[in-house]
Each structure stands twice: as C-alpha cells, then as structure tokens.
Amino acid sequence: MSKLFKRDLALIVAIILAALALWGASALFKKEGESVEVRLRGELYAVLPLNKNAELDVEGLCTVVVEDGETYVKSSTCRNKLCENHRPISRAGETVACLPNGVTVTVKKEGGADFYV
Numbered sequence: 001m002s003k004l005f006k007r008d009l010a011l012i013v014a015i016i017l018a019a020l021a022l023w024g025a026s027a028l029f030k031k032e033g034e035s036v037e038v039r040l041r042g043e044l045y046a047v048l049p050l051n052k053n054a055e056l057d058v059e060g061l062c063t064v065v066v067e068d069g070e071t072y073v074k075s076s077t078c079r080n081k082l083c084e085n086h087r088p089i090s091r092a093g094e095t096v097a098c099l100p101n102g103v104t105v106t107v108k109k110e111g112g113a114d115f116y117v
C-alpha cells in the first residue's frame with residue numbers, strides 16, 4: 001500500500017464518519033415518534049401524534065393545537081392566560097400548563113430510544 005493511498009483512505013474514512021455523524025444528529029432532531037400528552041386534573045385526557053396537525057378541545061376549557069411539529073394552547077377560559085402566552089413546544093419533556101383549569105400539555109418521546117440532547 002502506497003503512502004498516498006493510505007492518506008486517501010484515511011480521508012475517505014473521515015468523510016464517511018462525518019456523514020454518519022451528521023445523519024445521527026439529524027435522526028436525533030427528528031420529530032417523528034413524539035407525541036403530545038394532554039392531561040386534565042392529572043388524568044390522561046388525550047394523546048396526539050406530534051407530526052400530525054390537530055386541534056383538540058379539552059372539555060371546553062382549553063383548545064390545544066398541534067401544528068407543524070409543535071403544540072400550544074390556542075385559547076383558554078382561564079384568567080391569567082399564561083398557557084396561551086406560552087411559546088409553542090416541540091421537544092420531549094417540555095410542558096405547557098394551564099394551572100387554573102388543571103390542564104397540562106406535555107411532549108413525550110415514544111419508543112425505547114430515550115437519548116436526546
């Protein structure tokens with residue numbers, strides 16, 4: 001094996017590793033497989049897929065919207081409107097809560113892979 005060839009081989013391996021790293025990173029940021037868990041006074045009320053647009057009315061208290069991989073409280077009957085003013089959430093573990101109405105909206109990771117940054 002010539003020295004030049006070895007160097008080229010090392011370069012090719014480096015490129016492949018970089019490509020794999022990029023692919024792995026994009027897989028980590030994928031929204032697929034994540035779901036939105038809506039709870040009413042601690043009880044599970046509904047589970048919605050995060051990758052499918054939807055609008056859910058929670059007992060006339062709140063309207064929860066799933067849109068383009070994000071979820072947020074569109075409207076609520078509560079007085080302080082903290083839930084409505086909360087930015088849309090999209091990552092596993094994030095929560096929007098409407099404390100006066102006892103409604104929580106949490107993004108959950110489905111499946112066994114629980115590694116995320």
Ligand SMILES: [Zn+2]
Binds near residue numbers: 080082084
């Ligand atoms: Zn609220």
